[in-house]
Amino acid sequence: MGQSVTVPITISVNGKQHSAEVEPRLLLAQFLRETLSMTGTHIGCDTTSCGACTVIIDGSSAKSCTVLAVQANGAEVTTVEGLADGDTLHPIQEGFWEKHGLQCGFCTPGMMMSAVALLNDNPEPSEEEIRHGLAGNVCRCTGYHNIVLAVQYAADKMKS
Amino acid sequence: MKWIDFEKPKTVEDAVKLLSDSGGNARPMAGGTDLIVQLRVGDPRVNADVVVDIKSIPELNELSYSSSKGLTIGAAVECYKIYGDANVNSHFSALNDSATLIGGTQIQGRASFGGNLCNAAPSGDSIPNMIAHGAVATIAGPSGTREVPVEDICTGPRQTLIGDDELLVSINFPSNGSGFGANYIRFIPRNEMDIAVAGVGASVTIEDGKFTSAKVSLASVAPTPLLVKEAGESLVGETVSEEAIQNAANLAKAAAKPISDMRGTADYRKHLCDVLTRRALNTAVERAQGAS
Numbered sequence: 001m002g003q004s005v006t007v008p009i010t011i012s013v014n015g016k017q018h019s020a021e022v023e024p025r026l027l028l029a030q031f032l033r034e035t036l037s038m039t040g041t042h043i044g045c046d047t048t049s050c051g052a053c054t055v056i057i058d059g060s061s062a063k064s065c066t067v068l069a070v071q072a073n074g075a076e077v078t079t080v081e082g083l084a085d086g087d088t089l090h091p092i093q094e095g096f097w098e099k100h101g102l103q104c105g106f107c108t109p110g111m112m113m114s115a116v117a118l119l120n121d122n123p124e125p126s127e128e129e130i131r132h133g134l135a136g137n138v139c140r141c142t143g144y145h146n147i148v149l150a151v152q153y154a155a156d157k158m159k160s
Numbered sequence: 161m162k163w164i165d166f167e168k169p170k171t172v173e174d175a176v177k178l179l180s181d182s183g184g185n186a187r188p189m190a191g192g193t194d195l196i197v198q199l200r201v202g203d204p205r206v207n208a209d210v211v212v213d214i215k216s217i218p219e220l221n222e223l224s225y226s227s228s229k230g231l232t233i234g235a236a237v238e239c240y241k242i243y244g245d246a247n248v249n250s251h252f253s254a255l256n257d258s259a260t261l262i263g264g265t266q267i268q269g270r271a272s273f274g275g276n277l278c279n280a281a282p283s284g285d286s287i288p289n290m291i292a293h294g295a296v297a298t299i300a301g302p303s304g305t306r307e308v309p310v311e312d313i314c315t316g317p318r319q320t321l322i323g324d325d326e327l328l329v330s331i332n333f334p335s336n337g338s339g340f341g342a343n344y345i346r347f348i349p350r351n352e353m354d355i356a357v358a359g360v361g362a363s364v365t366i367e368d369g370k371f372t373s374a375k376v377s378l379a380s381v382a383p384t385p386l387l388v389k390e391a392g393e394s395l396v397g398e399t400v401s402e403e404a405i406q407n408a409a410n411l412a413k414a415a416a417k418p419i420s421d422m423r424g425t426a427d428y429r430k431h432l433c434d435v436l437t438r439r440a441l442n443t444a445v446e447r448a449q450g451a452s
Contacts, residue, residue: 007166024166024211027196047197049353051266060240060269066196067270070166071213114265135352136264 009073013038014082022069028062029053031069032079040080040109044138051137054110055079061117063136080109083116091157092116092150101150103141111137115151124155161200168213172220172300172329178212180302180325186210188327190220190236191270193263194279205318219329220274225251231333235274240265242273252293252333254342254363254447258286261346264353274328280314280384281355287314287385288361288377289344293333301326311377314384339366341448343440346379347432356380357424358432360412362440364395366448371395376408376437381416381429388415391437400445409437 010019013036020035032041032055041064044052048066055064056078083090092112095101102108111134118125118133125133130151131144139147167186169175179186187208189195198206214220214236222234225247233242239259242248248255255273262271262285273286277297280287287310295310302325310331313320322328346359359379365372376391391411398404418429 005165024164025161025199027161046200048193048263048267051264054266057269060238061266062269063266066193068166068192068196068211070168071192071215117265132352133265136266 007070007073009070011069011072011074012076014078015076020069024068024070026069027065028055028057028067028069028072028077029064031072032064032077035069038079038081042106042109044106044110049138050107050110051114051134052107052110054113054137056113056117059117059120061114061136078113078116080112083112090116091154092119094157095150095153096147099146099149099153101143101147103139103143107137107139107141111139111147115154118151119155119158123159125151127152162202164199164208165210166213167210168216170216172217172327175212175214175217175327176300176302176325178210179327182210182324184324186212186324188212188214188235188278190214190272190275191238191267193267193271194275194281214327220327222330223248227335229332230335232330233273233333234330235278235328236272237274239263239268239271239273243268251336254344254444255286255289255293255333257344258289258361261285261344273331277310277313277331278320278322278328280316280318280320282317282382282384283356283359283380284314284385285344285346285356285359285379288359288379289342290331290333290361291377291385291387292342292344292361292363292375293336294363294375295331295333297331298329299326300329305329307332311385311387316383336363336365339372339448340364341366341444341446341450343443343447345436345440345443347436355423358416358418358429358436360433360436360440362437362444364441364444364448366400366445370397370399371404372397374408374441376412376441378412378416378433378437380423381418381433383417386415386417388412391415395441405438405441405445408441409434412437 042052044050220236242259342363346356348354374392374395413434
């Protein structure tokens with residue numbers, strides 16, 4: 001009790017194991033950005049509201065600004081950096097490109113990770129289901145219309 | 161965020177020991193979707209030096225159903241597991257009204273009904289629903305376990321009768337027969353991702369066109385989620401009718417003790433209690449009649 005000790009963790013990020021000795025208060029978002037220098041995961045609101053920091057943990061989307069790195073110990077985490085296969089874009093990335101699904105781009109990594117989790121659960125979502133699935137992600141540019149089109153593009157692409 | 165120590169016990173006994181050894185400075189954590197934010201902003205009501213992660217304790221991750229024992233939801237079971245569960249969908253589908261409403265998808269992957277109850281927000285979206293279902297919480301402490309009806313757990317905003325050395329283990333929902341229906345609805349000024357201005361959980365059991373039991377519970381209109389006993393009791397023995405439901409809604413409105421704040425005035429919230437109670441009861445009746 002009260003010994004203020006760090007904790008050894010091993011987290012698989014995009015298929016690669018990363019081990020580190022971390023403070024229990026370190027957030028997963030900070031672990032990704034600062035410990036691993038993977039800055040694709042953005043930190044927006046800091047309070048689980050905006051969704052910019054969304055990653056996929058063991059198959060479920062989660063806001064990594066409200067997950068301690070120690071909670072993800074032993075988990076498989078996928079970040080936006082894990083979507084593309086070399087130079088080949090993931091269908092959701094292609095969708096955002098083709099349908100102009102971003103303006104400033106700040107929310108985009110989180111939007112794409114939520115969309116990927118949505119499409120994993122529901123490969124053929126309706127527009128309403130897409131909007132419901134992305135309810136936890138905020139776009140300050142209010143570019144929702146094209147984001148929905150981007151997800152529909154990805155759904156069509158992944159189906160074929 | 162200030163320094164915290166992290167513990168991840170594997171048994172209820174070890175968790176209770178960690179909590180009781182810490183002298184009130186430890187907090188259990190399920191998904192952490194409320195606790196981590198509170199620790200980060202330095203909420204004085206959550207002054208934890210030790211966080212006890214309960215995700216490795218089997219009893220707290222149990223989700224089981226039997227017709228004799230009803231539905232048991234471990235305190236750490238995430239919302240997405242609740243709405244993905246076949247037994248919940250067959251026998252307790254109204255719980256999904258809350259499970260699909262709390263936060264967005266990302267929160268539902270981590271947040272639990274147990275955490276929602278222990279966080280004891282007046283607006284906790286699962287709490288009136290649990291109360292309407294007659295749910296009972298199992299709480300473990302240094303001297304054994306005790307069972308407490310969910311409506312008695314919250315004692316004030318962010319306050320519960322669960323001691324610093326106690327741990328919420330699970331929530332049990334008694335089996336309901338044919339003719340049972342329930343519903344939780346809330347009012348928010350947008351479509352998703354907001355805190356209830358007012359919320360109502362309702363359940364009914366109907367036999368031969370008459371209510372044989374009913375419960376009404378309110379959120380966001382008192383310091384705690386509220387069971388309005390008289391509203392439910394007013395329905396028992398009555399024939400299902402608009403008048404009976406309106407009478408129960410009037411009683412719910414009368415029981416509400418809301419404050420005025422940025423989300424709505426007290427008068428507005430009282431009005432919502434009337435409207436939402438009527439709607440929740442009507443949906444519960446529809447579901448009861450569809451199920452029988």
